[in-house]
Amino acid sequence: MKKRLACLWLEENKMRLTAKILKKPITSALLAIVCGFLVAAIVLAAAHYNPWQAFGALFSGMFARPKYISNVIIKATPIILTGLSVAFAFKTSLFNIGAEGQYIVSAMVVTMLGVKLNLPAVIQIPVLMVAGIAAGGIWGGFVGLLKAKFGIHEVITSIMLNWIAFYLSNYIVNLPAFHQPNSTGTYPINQSGYIVLLPNWKTSPQGIASLEKTPWLKEIMLKTDVNFGFIIALVMAVLIWFLLSRTSKGFELCAVGYNKDAAEFAGINVNKNLFDAMLISGALSGLAGAVAVMGTNPHNISTLAAFENNGFNGLSVAFIAGGSPIGCIFAGLLFGGFLYGGQTVQSEVGAPSEIINIMMGTIVFFMALTKVVQVFADKLAKGSAAHAE
Amino acid sequence: MEVSSKYAVQMHGIVKTFGSFCALDHVDLDVKKGTVHALLGENGAGKSTMMNILYGFYQADSGKIYINGNEVRIKDPSTAIRHGIGMVHQHFMLVENFTVLQNVILGSEVTDRFGVLNMKKARSKVEKIAGQYGFDVDLDAKIEDISVGMQQRVEILKALYRGVDILILDEPTAVLTPQEISELMDIMKSLVKSGKTIILITHKLKEIQQSSNACTIIRRGKLIDTVKPQEVDEEALAAKMVGHPVRLVVEKTPAKPKDVVLEIDHLCVKDKRGLDAVKDLSLKIHRGEIFGIAGVDGNGQEELVNAITCLSRAESGTIKINGQEIQNTTPQNVIGHKISTIPEDRQRRGLVLNFSCEKNMVLEKYKSSPFSRHGIMQDGEIKEYTKKLVGDYDIRPAGCGPMQVRSLSGGNQQKLIIAREISNEPDLLIAVQPTRGLDVGAIEYVHKMLVRERDEGKAVLLISLELDEVLSVADTIGVIYDGSINGTFSQDQADEKTIGLLMAGGKQNAVNG
Amino acid sequence: MQTSSRKEVLHMLNNLTLLISITFMYSAPLIFGALGGVTSERSGVVNIGIEGMMNIGAFAGTAVCYYSGNPWLGFLAAGAAGGLLALLHAFAAVTCKADQTISGIALNLIGPGFALFLCRMFFQGATMSKPITNKLPKIFGDLKTQSTVLKNLNLDITAVLALLLAVILWFVLYKTKWGLRIRSVGEHPAASDSLGISVTRTRYICVLLSGIFAGFGGGCMTLDIIPQYTPTAISGQGFIALAAVIFGKWTPFGAYGACMLFGFAQALTVVLGGGKFAVPSEILAMLPYVLTIIVLILFVGRAVAPKEDGIPYEKGTR
Numbered sequence A: 001m002k003k004r005l006a007c008l009w010l011e012e013n014k015m016r017l018t019a020k021i022l023k024k025p026i027t028s029a030l031l032a033i034v035c036g037f038l039v040a041a042i043v044l045a046a047a048h049y050n051p052w053q054a055f056g057a058l059f060s061g062m063f064a065r066p067k068y069i070s071n072v073i074i075k076a077t078p079i080i081l082t083g084l085s086v087a088f089a090f091k092t093s094l095f096n097i098g099a100e101g102q103y104i105v106s107a108m109v110v111t112m113l114g115v116k117l118n119l120p121a122v123i124q125i126p127v128l129m130v131a132g133i134a135a136g137g138i139w140g141g142f143v144g145l146l147k148a149k150f151g152i153h154e155v156i157t158s159i160m161l162n163w164i165a166f167y168l169s170n171y172i173v174n175l176p177a178f179h180q181p182n183s184t185g186t187y188p189i190n191q192s193g194y195i196v197l198l199p200n201w202k203t204s205p206q207g208i209a210s211l212e213k214t215p216w217l218k219e220i221m222l223k224t225d226v227n228f229g230f231i232i233a234l235v236m237a238v239l240i241w242f243l244l245s246r247t248s249k250g251f252e253l254c255a256v257g258y259n260k261d262a263a264e265f266a267g268i269n270v271n272k273n274l275f276d277a278m279l280i281s282g283a284l285s286g287l288a289g290a291v292a293v294m295g296t297n298p299h300n301i302s303t304l305a306a307f308e309n310n311g312f313n314g315l316s317v318a319f320i321a322g323g324s325p326i327g328c329i330f331a332g333l334l335f336g337g338f339l340y341g342g343q344t345v346q347s348e349v350g351a352p353s354e355i356i357n358i359m360m361g362t363i364v365f366f367m368a369l370t371k372v373v374q375v376f377a378d379k380l381a382k383g384s385a386a387h388a389e
Numbered sequence B: 001m002e003v004s005s006k007y008a009v010q011m012h013g014i015v016k017t018f019g020s021f022c023a024l025d026h027v028d029l030d031v032k033k034g035t036v037h038a039l040l041g042e043n044g045a046g047k048s049t050m051m052n053i054l055y056g057f058y059q060a061d062s063g064k065i066y067i068n069g070n071e072v073r074i075k076d077p078s079t080a081i082r083h084g085i086g087m088v089h090q091h092f093m094l095v096e097n098f099t100v101l102q103n104v105i106l107g108s109e110v111t112d113r114f115g116v117l118n119m120k121k122a123r124s125k126v127e128k129i130a131g132q133y134g135f136d137v138d139l140d141a142k143i144e145d146i147s148v149g150m151q152q153r154v155e156i157l158k159a160l161y162r163g164v165d166i167l168i169l170d171e172p173t174a175v176l177t178p179q180e181i182s183e184l185m186d187i188m189k190s191l192v193k194s195g196k197t198i199i200l201i202t203h204k205l206k207e208i209q210q211s212s213n214a215c216t217i218i219r220r221g222k223l224i225d226t227v228k229p230q231e232v233d234e235e236a237l238a239a240k241m242v243g244h245p246v247r248l249v250v251e252k253t254p255a256k257p258k259d260v261v262l263e264i265d266h267l268c269v270k271d272k273r274g275l276d277a278v279k280d281l282s283l284k285i286h287r288g289e290i291f292g293i294a295g296v297d298g299n300g301q302e303e304l305v306n307a308i309t310c311l312s313r314a315e316s317g318t319i320k321i322n323g324q325e326i327q328n329t330t331p332q333n334v335i336g337h338k339i340s341t342i343p344e345d346r347q348r349r350g351l352v353l354n355f356s357c358e359k360n361m362v363l364e365k366y367k368s369s370p371f372s373r374h375g376i377m378q379d380g381e382i383k384e385y386t387k388k389l390v391g392d393y394d395i396r397p398a399g400c401g402p403m404q405v406r407s408l409s410g411g412n413q414q415k416l417i418i419a420r421e422i423s424n425e426p427d428l429l430i431a432v433q434p435t436r437g438l439d440v441g442a443i444e445y446v447h448k449m450l451v452r453e454r455d456e457g458k459a460v461l462l463i464s465l466e467l468d469e470v471l472s473v474a475d476t477i478g479v480i481y482d483g484s485i486n487g488t489f490s491q492d493q494a495d496e497k498t499i500g501l502l503m504a505g506g507k508q509n510a511v512n513g
Numbered sequence C: 001m002q003t004s005s006r007k008e009v010l011h012m013l014n015n016l017t018l019l020i021s022i023t024f025m026y027s028a029p030l031i032f033g034a035l036g037g038v039t040s041e042r043s044g045v046v047n048i049g050i051e052g053m054m055n056i057g058a059f060a061g062t063a064v065c066y067y068s069g070n071p072w073l074g075f076l077a078a079g080a081a082g083g084l085l086a087l088l089h090a091f092a093a094v095t096c097k098a099d100q101t102i103s104g105i106a107l108n109l110i111g112p113g114f115a116l117f118l119c120r121m122f123f124q125g126a127t128m129s130k131p132i133t134n135k136l137p138k139i140f141g142d143l144k145t146q147s148t149v150l151k152n153l154n155l156d157i158t159a160v161l162a163l164l165l166a167v168i169l170w171f172v173l174y175k176t177k178w179g180l181r182i183r184s185v186g187e188h189p190a191a192s193d194s195l196g197i198s199v200t201r202t203r204y205i206c207v208l209l210s211g212i213f214a215g216f217g218g219g220c221m222t223l224d225i226i227p228q229y230t231p232t233a234i235s236g237q238g239f240i241a242l243a244a245v246i247f248g249k250w251t252p253f254g255a256y257g258a259c260m261l262f263g264f265a266q267a268l269t270v271v272l273g274g275g276k277f278a279v280p281s282e283i284l285a286m287l288p289y290v291l292t293i294i295v296l297i298l299f300v301g302r303a304v305a306p307k308e309d310g311i312p313y314e315k316g317t318r
Helices: A002-023 A025-046 A051-063 A066-091 A099-116 A121-150 A154-174 A199-203 A205-212 A215-223 A229-246 A248-258 A260-265 A270-295 A310-320 A325-349 A355-388 B047-054 B077-082 B100-105 B119-133 B148-161 B178-193 B205-211 B234-242 B301-308 B331-336 B346-350 B357-361 B379-392 B410-422 B440-455 B467-473 B496-503 B508-512 C003-042 C050-068 C071-095 C100-122 C148-153 C157-175 C177-187 C189-194 C199-225 C237-247 C252-273 C281-300
Strands: B007-018 B021-032 B036-040 B062-067 B070-072 B085-088 B166-170 B197-202 B214-219 B222-227 B260-270 B276-286 B289-294 B314-321 B339-342 B428-432 B459-464 B476-481 B484-490
Touching (some): A025 A051, A025 A310, A025 A325, A025 A355, A051 A066, A066 A248, A066 A310, A099 A121, A099 A154, A099 A270, A121 A154, A121 A270, A121 C281, A154 C237, A154 C281, A199 A205, A199 A215, A205 A215, A229 A248, A229 A270, A229 A325, A248 A260, A248 A270, A260 A270, A260 B346, A270 A310, A310 C100, A355 C071, A355 C100, B007 B047, B021 B036, B021 B047, B021 B197, B021 B214, B036 B047, B036 B205, B036 B234, B047 B166, B077 B085, B100 B148, B119 B148, B119 B178, B148 B178, B178 B197, B178 B205, B178 B496, B197 B205, B205 B234, B214 B234, B222 B234, B234 B440, B260 B301, B276 B289, B276 B301, B276 B314, B276 B459, B276 B484, B289 B440, B301 B314, B301 B339, B301 B428, B339 B410, B346 B410, B357 B410, B410 B440, B428 B440, B440 B467, B459 B467, B467 B496, B476 B496, C003 C050, C003 C148, C003 C157, C003 C177, C003 C199, C003 C237, C003 C252, C050 C071, C050 C100, C050 C199, C050 C237, C157 C177, C157 C199, C157 C252, C177 C189, C177 C199, C189 C199, C199 C237, C237 C252, C237 C281, C252 C281
Parallel strands (some): B021 B222, B036 B197, B036 B214, B289 B459, B289 B476, B339 B428, B428 B459
Antiparallel strands (some): B007 B021, B007 B062, B062 B070, B214 B222, B260 B276, B260 B314, B476 B484
């Protein structure tokens, strides 16, 4: 009899532990990533490529040299920010599919101001950044305004604004005031607006001399566009996490996101919060655009033939992160790493680099399914609780 | 009971578990043909589950079902319909923006070739059946435009159109006036006379006694007894349902009303479709008084509460609390004027289910100190506050603070809302359908709380669709019909028949005259 | 009549018919995509993945046509490819009750990913397929005429097919029992379930159809407008189709009209852009989108999707 009880106790605790592990959002993400690799492996094998070789090329393309790692971080920075933007909007149950347009207008405004203004860096940098954030904020806030005031679905407004931003940007690029002759882009912004790490020092004789001592640092500094953008992205992720989980504003936003009716009943101004959420969300995507122009070569914008997907990739980042702000950092690094390392897969193994898109898409797909995992975990937990009763 | 064809439905040894929760534990049910058989039990007792199995929504884990003496396997609603079983659900299964005709024929449409609908043929078929049983329905009206009583008739018509012999009615009288209830009883009688069998799921003791030939009582998934209602009195039935003797009357001392707290004058409010819902409504509620509003759903109760809490615009008229006008301000302002509301739909309006109990407890207070300082939430204060209220109001489980509120039972969720609203120390407490979906113990608790508030000198406005509740709890009773109060009584003056007539549109003077 | 004014009239007629022709041409892929969106969402499943389904359809269509020489075979293949991708969405949304938005976005990555992947495999590592010589025919076939006006009025057959599909979809949705059931599943799945209508099967079929239609849309693009598959063949049309669904209030003709509007605006930019107008082409290109927002604010107002759109159906939730 005692043995029976002990077995039951073990069973019920195993269930509870499994449930606890399954419920953690990171488990879902890890499971999804594993599935992504599995599917990619199957597709590669079916196309007569060696999956191990391909994955090896991918990882070496991400980590093998210091400059690769640096480039991964640089590539990840804008999508961490757009990911944050989407994740933030999601908290108020808004779907910010307009991150792309918000990014574009910000890059556009930052370029316009950065080319025309030539203030000392101490002023230029904040001015440009604020301008970019504001541009994105306005682009996003407009969507929020239309939703709050007229009940117009944010998806349709965002899609329209994406296209308007697209053509507006191209229009600006082709204006004689900004267009760089014999190119498809604008003039670069004045150097005082750069947020690159020590651009002048690293190319000066003293700089080069001291860098010789640390070859990895030399490689990173001289061969990549190391800039402050990543730090900015990290800081924003932490700030957004703090805003959502610790402040009364975050409380309001989450309440509205989970249950508009109850929030309204409790005296929370729902429309204002919807607007605020889109405003902040747009501002984050705007920051992404600003950081991209100010931080990386060629420090300008070009004529777009199609969407560059900085905003759309932010959607994937947000989903892989399960909507968590801190998670966006890791999801952004993952996505950025894959995007960057994917080129190596093609060059070394010959497999089309689009396998990366397939893999990323699969990961996002399985993240969608992870709700099933959570529900399963809930049932498991309930089951063990009922046992206890 | 042996299997025989004189029983329309026999369910033997039904077992159903959900995960490790046992909803039905070897329950038997034998329904004689041509009778009305009631299934009595509290919320969550298992009676709905039993019928959902009969109708094919769920499959039993074990047990057998016999229809007219033959064993059957009912794997989905289509099969149930084929065996002549129809169900009128408690929450109507009607597509709101379809017409009555479309709803009736859905799934069993009349078609020409290639599935093209033949609405003319369908119409004449339905009209014939409606006429056969004396139903009066407008086939082209959209469901969202017709009354609740009418919607219920559509549901019954749906079943008859499919030629059912066995009709399951799930809590049919919850939304009807006393007159409509007696009309329903007549319909049931005429159906039974033409050979149909009716299974009535209910927790309303009076109706069982008036209408049923037999009554099976289920409690916590177990069969308790099957009785002839005419041979048992209400108290005994209630005791079997709950498991212990139950007080059916609310105990309270006489009211001592003082000055006016809430004064509504000539209020007019439109509903969300722009039609007039509250039409020139006036009432006064005093400190130390429970004012109960009785009425059929859809006569302006929702819009009245929305106007008081400023969730809707008041087109004209005034709402004064302690002499100050509050109409057309904001919900926040209303809360600030010491009006607290226990909402009708606790899961939609009252709680953010994904939030913890602690967060829900401060849902209206989160911005003010001590719960937040300089915009930053003070978790420690929130925890302490919640712990105290959980203890005071006996919310279970005791350590529920950090748990998601969705994991609490309905009764405990309601206790949380009551704790939250009462601790605002309101001058006016509004309670809308506060005992919906709760078991007898929780209902008793809620009523006790309302009386306690009134005894402490607060004003209480109780709006309920359960006439019995209003009659037993309220000191003053107002009847709402078509957007205004058409009769006001004190508790000792009120009698059910008169109020019932007013609920259906009669005038007070005419009734008294 | 003077020859100069005759010339002017002819010029205007040319432009008018050119406008009509391009409108029909550009709107065809959008219409197919949007009708796919309507089908899916009417049954209660949000389909954000139209873009991805159009993409894979675009590739499949032109690849099959190139290797088989038959554009109709390509068109069918396009639909099949879109449908296959949609099956994933149906599985996630209906069986797994997953978040439909996330699933749709995933397909927007997987669709083009596979399309480009397969393109490299079948076209010697290039990201563009080889152009096809047998495009989808025009309605009057190979019209040999000097008149540009008549040439312009010789619309692509895709225009007719798109209109046909809109009419058929309207008829099915509102005049047949299948349509009644689809709509009931989208509005009140519990009621439908209680009457014996399989919510799962209805939704699976509708999502599958939406993928097939979207695939046809992609095929229109690469079997007709740009007779080959390129990475930018489908860039945003799927999203415009989605916007058209909302704009058209989830009705077949509403979506059709919205797509014609977008197609018309795009045609305007082509016809006016080369002309004497001082308005830069980018501003013209922006117009349809600005117009949509203005119209939304003035007229459409609250979006009224099918009641249970996007919410997975759980038995017992009543």
